[in-house]
Amino acid sequence: MDEQRSGSKISRGAFVFGVTLAVWLLFTWPFAPIEWPMIIAGALVAILSGVLLGEMTTRHPGRGLNPVRYFWGACYIFVLAWWVAMANLDVAFRVLHPDVPINPGIVKVKTDLKSESAKTALANSITLTPGTMTVDLSDDGHLYVHWINVSSTDVEEATHQVVGRFEPILRRIFE
Amino acid sequence: MSELAGKAIIIVGTLFNLFGCIGLIRLPDVYNRLQGATKCVTLGTCSILLGVLISSGVSPTGMKALAAIIFIAITAPTAAHALSRGAYRAGVPLWEGSVVDKYEEEGQ
Amino acid sequence: MIYFALSLLTLSGFLCLYRIGSGPTPADRMVGIDILGILVVGFCALFAVFTGRGFYLNIALAWGLLSFIGTTALAKHLEGKKFDE
Secondary structure: HHHHHHHHHHHHHHHHHHHHHHHHHHHHOOOOOOOOOHHHHHHHHHHHHHHHHHOOOOOOHHHHHOHHHHHHHHHHHHHHHHHHHHHHHHHHHHHHHHOOOOEOOOEEEOOOOOOOOHHHHHHHHHHOOEEEEEEEEOOOOOEEEEEEEEOOOOHHHHHHOOOOOOOOEEEEEHO | HHHHHHHHHHHHHHHHHHHHHHHHOOOHHHHHHHHHHHHHHHHHHHHHHHEEEEEHHHOOHHHHHHHHHHHHHHHHHHHHHHHHHHHHHHHOOOOOOOEEEHHHHHHH | HHHHHHHHHHHHHHHHHHHHOOOOOHHHHHHHHHHHHHHHHHHHHHHHHHOOOOHOOOHHHHHHHHHHHHHHHHHHHHHOOOOOO
16 A cells, blocks of 8 residues: 555654644633643644654645645535434434334445545445444445345445445545 | 523434434344444434534633534444444344345355 | 433433343443443533533543543454454
8 A cells, every 4th residue: 555655754744743733722722811831732742643643644644735625524514414414313213113114234335435534434424324334344445334224235226325425525525 | 592502402412312222222133223323322412512512602611512523423433333343243143134234245 | 401401311321221231242232331431421511511610521522532442442352353453
């Protein structure tokens, strides 16, 4: 996988530094009197984590600087919120119905996403959307999905129904 | 106004938490339980935290609630994924009414 | 209002405890522990509103972190692997 990496070690470390410092500033929010010791302590720990953990994080840190990706990320939050609300009404219906109408099974779906962050986001989104939960991820781009109400066992049809909601927008964000 | 909206969202969130836990009792096997409970409890807890964020506005409490929302929304599905794969590898069978198991057929 | 929300959450917690106590397989019990961990985060947020003290949210964040790490460790154990794999 080494040839896929586009960022150098320093830029990956800088990416971790930025994310860590942002989270720290979110935690210590009120700057009404600016507390320099807090901010400096956070920056020191962020530098340390950038040096230590830069190896383990994203392979393409340069993509974090593109504002178009953040725009699609904001759109994605709304798409995801809609499907999460649908998923919860679906589960509430199935649970409160006297017969518990379920028809479960594990199906296989295919994804074209390449980067690992995109696959992670896709798997988490599938877990939060109506009736589906990711069980495992194979190396060649297939996901095994537990589906509470199986309507098709065919790979193509299941892919269209389960993955089709998120794949286009995730490709714009992560690839 | 924001006080009232926050309280309404908190009540909706607790209701979904309750539905998720009823699902934990009523659904038949590990995978279905994990699925229903994770979805409902994630949305329910995020709604409670969103209610706290709305009713307290831009303040230390609100910002911590925002951080907790992001955190729960990322970690809860990941934990469900890890648990379901662990349960499958440990040999927990699917419910007898299940229609298909591609995971076993493909030999993992 | 806040008492209604707290009692609903307490009821949910008892349902989780029932599943932890009676789960037919170890995996069922672990699911119950995972869900209970997320419920406690909601409890802490409600206490923050109830008492008007923000520090309960710090507890919520730390509890969420530890619960996640504990669940992944339990899942690894269930899978029969060492924790560093």
